[in-house]
Amino acid sequence: MSTRRTCLVSARKTPTTNAGLWLDKFIRNQAREDKDSRHDLVREVSDIPVPEEYSRWFERWRRVLQDYGAACRVAEVLGRIAVGLGEESVLETSVALHHTYGVPYIPGSALKGLAASFARQYLGDDWQANAGAYKTVFGDTDTAGYVIFFDALPLPGSRLLYPDVITVHHEGYYQKGDKPPADWDSPNPVPFLSATGKYLVALAGPDAWVKAAFEILQYALLNLGVGAKTSSGYGRLRLESVPPITGVEDRKVDQLINQIRALRTSEVAGRIQAFYEQWWKLDVSPEHKRRIAEAIVAKVKEAGREKQSLDKDWYRELLESLR
Template structure:
């Protein structure tokens, strides 16, 4: 029987507990014998124990997602994209683990996540392929836009003469270098953006030379040791799924690939199990920008450009590991950004209303007591047919505890309010003045005022 690599006294603390899958997969992975040797035959059974997400852990997952959503609603420069996976998703395979196939969990929560740095890597690749026009239209992307948004990397294959000694990689690198040379020769780039880039990566002495001839800077760029942090920041993604899943990769010629002998048909297959997030899971992508660092044109359009890069990534690249064999494929949820804007507008309206309510409460608190009572009486009037001055008039007649001077203040306010709305009538033009309600109320107020 296998167990986790834990002291015996921990067993009683782990029973009947909702344990996150990341903790089971990591700290409490039950694949060890008493002598702490791993039992490879028990890997599948051990992994199955990390697949379920208990209801209490699901609530924690929902709270993380909601906290991120609330942060997004309070951010001014943000882009949001939401997608559903249509294939298993896997990330963090290179992390150390007894299975030799790791997985990315967010500590200390023990919940699966996709690091924002990995999201940025996928989107950068999409943006570069669009900017270089490798597989179709550029959709308004160019290399300057890539550098300003994602940062500059001097080791990129289109700037480097590095030889990989693998035919397909060398061919791809040459294809990118040729596309970059064509873009450079065409000179179809924003001069303002290029000058901003030059000022961002060079000192004042070097700037003077190249600001007079920005094109020469791009020609000299491959040999320069410079770096630039992009304006975009990608947030971690918390996949929303009710459970995890298990997949199996079975190499049939492991010893051949390890160089132990030549290929033959008598090798034993070696099943390797690993964790995945099942299809149908939801992924929310958030990206913020330091818009002040960008040229005016990019400040206005960076979200649209990023949307095109996401579309490209959804259609052609995929997210996470093993995308070359179909993992990490997703389909975008429509109108995600519009929904976020609508939710943000509602929140701003609620915040405005709360601020107005607080200001009104503060105003009332600073009023004299009788003025505050009048304001509160008017606010409590829920009858749209009953005019506010009638509320105050009824209060004068019903408030036996009011002092004479308070009643006089209220009646004076009633008179002013009646005059403002045209209901103050000391004389009536009707044949039966007793049926003229505004006139009768006016007389009543006059009579009450005479008592003080």
């Protein structure tokens, strides 16, 4: 007998189907002995595409992280990951899926736990649970750590979920323990969903401690792995630089130019060189560098300070960049 409600028996997937909802509610038969229904459900969920709306939501999420001051890097899965495998599910296995969009994700708590475990195991006395550095980054039972670990969401644009299988060879021995394992035991394939793709990893906090946390996380993700079945090679990710966010460079430059233009004449002598120093350090395109240089020179001329500024090395460097 089908476990779906009668009104859902003929339901079919659509481009807007939520993978998590389908996984939870659309198994044909939940009886343990009906293995075909379980395999079919896993295949059905793995074929559900990422919703088109997710791309737009993801860009908003990334802008929110940036506005909050979070540092972001991309982590690429080397093979597959199995996060949330032991959570409650209609199957014997589960997977962590975003509630609204049905995409796989890595909870921030999993990333924080992995980094903390790696620090305790491999980084010596300074990173034990009672040490200052450890408490600063990860906190303890009384206080929160200085570094916030956000959930890692997948970058849009690729297939994320795949059907996978765990093969139990000695089911009677593992379940009851009353039968010793034997060569003639029948294998029992258990279907589950694993994920791949690239994920946006975001941390927030004091710069020095965020940098330290990223360094720890980089080694932990590559060598220990996150999620389940790490002893079988699952869960390995390689951290890389985050791709540029569309429009961010323009907004950063526009903001700086507006600050230059807002300077009062009486403030130019004391503050304009600080804007040159920002210009010199800023890693933006040549076109944007030129726009900022032009704004600084224009403000100097507007304040009637070009003659005095021509004696300054920094001002001559700006003029040289505009030739």
